[in-house]
Amino acid sequence: MGIVKLKGIRLPKNTSTTGIDITSLRPMDFYNVPLKFKNIAEAEPVVNIGDEVKEGELIAKPAGKFGVNIFSPVCGKVLNIFDKITSWGEYCKHILIMNNNKDEFVDLPEIESVADTVLIERLRESGLVDNIANMPSFLKYAYTGQKVYKTLLVLVDDIDPNCTINQTILEYKIEEVVNGAKYFMNMTSAPHITFVLSDNNKRLADKIRKHIAENKKNYDYKIKFLPAKYPFTNPYIMSQIIAHKKINKKTSFLDAGVAIETAESCYNFCRAVEFGKPVTRKIVTIDGNNVIRKGNYAIPNGVSYENLIDFAGIVDKNEPMKIIEGNLLHGVAQYNKEISISLSTNSIVLEKYNPFEMGDEFNCISCGKCLKVCPMGLNPQRLETAYLDNDADELENLRIQSCIECGCCSYICPSKRYITQRIVNAKHYNNLSNGGK
Numbered sequence: 045m046g047i048v049k050l051k052g053i054r055l056p057k058n059t060s061t062t063g064i065d066i067t068s069l070r071p072m073d074f075y076n077v078p079l080k081f082k083n084i085a086e087a088e089p090v091v092n093i094g095d096e097v098k099e100g101e102l103i104a105k106p107a108g109k110f111g112v113n114i115f116s117p118v119c120g121k122v123l124n125i126f127d128k129i130t131s132w133g134e135y136c137k138h139i140l141i142m143n144n145n146k147d148e149f150v151d152l153p154e155i156e157s158v159a160d161t162v163l164i165e166r167l168r169e170s171g172l173v174d175n176i177a178n179m180p181s182f183l184k185y186a187y188t189g190q191k192v193y194k195t196l197l198v199l200v201d202d203i204d205p206n207c208t209i210n211q212t213i214l215e216y217k218i219e220e221v222v223n224g225a226k227y228f229m230n231m232t233s234a235p236h237i238t239f240v241l242s243d244n245n246k247r248l249a250d251k252i253r254k255h256i257a258e259n260k261k262n263y264d265y266k267i268k269f270l271p272a273k274y275p276f277t278n279p280y281i282m283s284q285i286i287a288h289k290k291i292n293k294k295t296s297f298l299d300a301g302v303a304i305e306t307a308e309s310c311y312n313f314c315r316a317v318e319f320g321k322p323v324t325r326k327i328v329t330i331d332g333n334n335v336i337r338k339g340n341y342a343i344p345n346g347v348s349y350e351n352l353i354d355f356a357g358i359v360d361k362n363e364p365m366k367i368i369e370g371n372l373l374h375g376v377a378q379y380n381k382e383i384s385i386s387l388s389t390n391s392i393v394l395e396k397y398n399p400f401e402m403g404d405e406f407n408c409i410s411c412g413k414c415l416k417v418c419p420m421g422l423n424p425q426r427l428e429t430a431y432l433d434n435d436a437d438e439l440e441n442l443r444i445q446s447c448i449e450c451g452c453c454s455y456i457c458p459s460k461r462y463i464t465q466r467i468v469n470a471k472h473y474n475n476l477s478n479g480g481k
């Protein structure tokens with residue numbers, strides 16, 4: 045297969061959060077820290093109810109090799125450890141910590157060198173979560189055997205249309221991003237770094253070039269522009285475009301010799317290597333037509349939606365509101381403001397609720413728009429029909445498992461058909477009918 049033609053939804057040059065610096069949240073009274081992030085295995089607590097903990101202290105460790113270290117986001121007292129629902133609809137243990145307003149913290153021990161084995165151990169210790177692959181970052185490198193990396197891709201743009209975290213981090217924390225990228229390069233022995241940006245962001249490319257030239261950073265790098273079309277930063281699409289290799293469910297971008305990191309991962313890795321800082325907070329974009337202070341926020345792990353909404357401000361407090369974690373094309377609607385924001389949250393959209401938007405779907409008019417927009421070259425309309433017909437063979441023939449669930453087909457459909465939702469269901473159906481293979 046050749047290079048995938050880049051389809052998708054054209055993104056605007058600027059969004060309402062472009063260029064806004066990162067805001068730190070004011071200290072909260074309580075932090076309810078989830079011990080699981082999406083696909084990542086639940087960690088087990090290493091603290092007990094009643095314990096005093098410092099900011100940065102280890103509070104949970106991996107139960108198996110697919111977990112991450114979790115650190116306290118605050119100095120305080122452990123009030124409870126209990127099961128609670130997460131923003132992705134699963135129950136997991138949470139550690140409830142009450143802030144004691146002391147300014148005490150612990151760091152990771154200093155490292156002696158930046159040899160690759162030391163760096164990978166620091167990556168493991170730091171608790172860094174990979175929000176592209178939804179796995180502990182170190183696992184990508186620790187258990188993949190002797191891979192030869194052709195390049196390290198650093199995403200300086202964002203996966204979601206309502207998200208500007210990576211471009212903002214590059215704008216305001218360029219030193220840490222560039223240094224962190226260098227540590228990833230050392231660790232992977234990749235011969236060079238490719239910074240990937242959309243063609244909306246040429247100014248940031250100049251900023252990278254200028255920074256590297258002025259600071260005489262000693263590494264080989266390239267800049268690659270891709271058309272600003274959602275979901276161009278999806279790793280499967282990027283790997284295919286940049287490594288010219290097809291990636292499917294049975295292979296990974298690591299098999300194509302491509303390591304992928306984001307500007308945010310580079311920033312966090314740099315802080316872990318140079319300052320011994322474990323990961324306790326996530327940069328999250330807050331956007332939508334019902335929020336007063338849109339922007340990028342540094343949110344400690346375990347802050348509730350309720351606290352965040354109070355801080356960011358709501359335009360219309362008396363009307364119902366939609367809370368969406370992720371973007372408007374494929375985000376997950378939240379129904380409970382007590383849910384915690386976690387290290388896997390990238391963006392949150394607060395929208396005024398409009399009951400008339402939830403109109404009925406109409407019959408397919410065979411316009412072909414879904415087909416034209418699908419970035420994976422699938423036929424969404426036929427996939428939907430195969431699902432409705434319970435036709436597992438046809439789903440397989442139509443390469444159902446290649447769907448990346450981006451939502452472009454539903455977004456573009458003039459008949460407002462629930463195509464993506466049905467395809468997601470169909471993937472589960474197809475998995476079951478194939479014995480989960």
Ligand code: SF4
Pocket residue numbers: 417418419420421422423424446447448449450451452453454464467
């Ligand atoms: S079929 Fe899947 S990959 Fe294609 S547009 Fe729809 S959601 Fe995206």
Ligand code: SF4
Pocket residue numbers: 407408409410411412413414415424425453456457458459460461463
């Ligand atoms: S975009 Fe909607 S109406 Fe058009 S072919 Fe696809 S499913 Fe049918």
